[in-house]
Amino acid sequence: xxxxxxxxxxxxxxxxxxxxxxxxxxxxxxxxxxxxxxxxxxxxxxxxxxxxxxxxxxxxxxxxxxxxxxxxxxxxxxxxxxxxxxxxxxxxxxxxxxxxxxxxxxxxxxxxxxxxxxxxxxxxxxxxxxxxxxxxxxxxxxxxxxxxxxxxxxxxxxxxxxxxxxxxxxxxxxxxxxxxxxxxxxxxxxxxxxxxxxxxxxxxxxxxxxxxxxxxxxxxxxxxxxxxxxxxxxxxxxxxxxxxxxxxxxxxxxxxxxxxxxxxxxxxxxxxxxx
Numbered sequence: 558x559x560x561x562x563x564x565x566x567x568x569x570x571x572x573x574x575x576x577x578x579x580x581x582x583x584x585x586x587x588x589x590x591x592x593x594x595x596x597x598x599x600x601x602x603x604x605x606x607x608x609x610x611x612x613x614x615x616x617x618x619x620x621x622x623x624x625x626x627x628x629x630x631x632x633x634x635x636x637x638x639x640x641x642x643x644x645x646x647x648x649x650x651x652x653x654x655x656x657x658x659x660x661x662x663x664x665x666x667x668x669x670x671x672x673x674x675x676x677x678x679x680x681x682x683x684x685x686x687x688x689x690x691x692x693x694x695x696x697x698x699x700x701x702x703x704x705x706x707x708x709x710x711x712x713x714x715x716x717x718x719x720x721x722x723x724x725x726x727x728x729x730x731x732x733x734x735x736x737x738x739x740x741x742x743x744x745x746x747x748x749x750x751x752x753x754x755x756x757x758x759x760x761x762x763x764x765x766x767x768x769x770x771x772x773x774x775x776x777x778x779x780x781x782x783x784x785x786x787x788x789x790x791x792x793x794x795x796x797x798x799x800x801x802x803x804x805x806x807x808x809x810x811x812x813x814x815x816x817x818x819x820x821x822x823x824x825x826x827x828x829x830x831x832x
Contacts, residue, residue, distance in 0.1 A: 561583055562593065564591070568664065603644050618779040630645035638662055657671070664713060674687035675707075675709045678723070684723075685743065688772070707726070707736065714743065725740065748769075
């Protein structure tokens with residue numbers, strides 16, 4: 558059985574399969590995220606084709622562990638989330654979809670979450686550009702050539718030593734450039750919308766929380782997991798300022814460059830009470 562170890566967002570996962578061709582594809586696809594360190598999670602893959610008529614992805618907690626079901630893949634996950642038996646076709650695209658979902662559970666157990674957003678970094682500072690589809694996330698990644706690209710689709714956020722950090726991921730959208738395995742302190746969140754008027758406006762903490770919750774990539778259905786993710790996102794919005802960024806595509810690069818040259822940004826009002 559062939560094996561590789563991936564390090565995504567600081568969480569090391571060993572993936573094993575008897576399909577050598579499939580594993581060779583994964584080694585090439587995830588070359589920037591390969592690791593030689595001991596794994597924290599073991600995933601064993603059994604290759605099957607169509608698995609279920611289940612149209613939607615479900616990640617449910619049971620007495621003996623977790624059950625992940627979807628039309629393309631399924632998995633049995635141990636209660637301590639250290640052992641995973643996955644079933645899917647020997648297809649890299651399917652594996653990437655599976656990995657995105659399973660990492661929402663891994664991250665939650667390590668103080669983190671996935672945000673549907675572009676992640677960029679400059680001067681050792683990380684920034685999230687969040688928004689709905691077609692809001693400009695991939696445009697930001699493409700045009701910010703002097704920025705480190707963390708992702709144009711899903712960026713990982715983790716609280717490490719009382720500091721929120723942004724991690725690059727192999728979960729990309731249309732961006733075709735190379736993404737390195739890096740992480741930076743989170744300094745700001747920009748909520749993107751398309752508008753003829755280009756301006757930046759500071760959000761209060763509650764507005765940031767409500768907007769960021771719309772962008773959280775999460776599938777757990779149980780109450781406790783949802784309580785944890787809500788608390789984590791709230792802590793993030795308490796610690797990291799949020800801004801609305803209304804831009805036209807053609808002015809994106811120039812305007813964002815101007816933002817990052819500023820030493821004093823507008824400060825959002827209000828705060829969230831801590832538990």
